Amino acid sequence: MYRKNFLLEGKKKDKTYFIPGLIIKIKEKKNINLDGSLFRDFIHVEDVADAIIKLLNNETQGEYNIASGKKTKFIEIINIFKKISNKKIFFRDTNFLNASSCYADISKLDRKIKWKPKRKIEYILKEYSQLL
Numbered sequence: 001m002y003r004k005n006f007l008l009e010g011k012k013k014d015k016t017y018f019i020p021g022l023i024i025k026i027k028e029k030k031n032i033n034l035d036g037s038l039f040r041d042f043i044h045v046e047d048v049a050d051a052i053i054k055l056l057n058n059e060t061q062g063e064y065n066i067a068s069g070k071k072t073k074f075i076e077i078i079n080i081f082k083k084i085s086n087k088k089i090f091f092r093d094t095n096f097l098n099a100s101s102c103y104a105d106i107s108k109l110d111r112k113i114k115w116k117p118k119r120k121i122e123y124i125l126k127e128y129s130q131l132l
Helices: 018-028 047-056 074-085 105-113 121-129
Strands: 007-009 033-034 042-043 090-094
Touching: 018 042, 018 074, 018 121, 033 121, 042 047, 047 105, 074 090, 074 121
Parallel strands: 007 042, 033 090
Antiparallel strands: none
């Protein structure tokens, strides 16, 4: 499903959000129950700042989706954390009936200012892994 929203990430994000909450569960060796097929659009705060600066420098007007434009499955996040942290993660794939997935279309932004995010999800998760 396409929506005009994304998840802004940085290692100081509140623990009630997905990745910070996941970090807590990994540290506490708690079971992680989620639908591994669900996805979101994760972007690093520095990429958002870069896009805003480029828009301002080009005196661009209008509404733009600043996001990664990529679908990152929750199971991918868990698998990347397994690799970079060498920690055992207790994960159970479930199927939540009311859960939804979303990502953003960034093609307008790319056409206007030739911008794409530089930081991939692995970069974001490496930054978060310092909290483990």
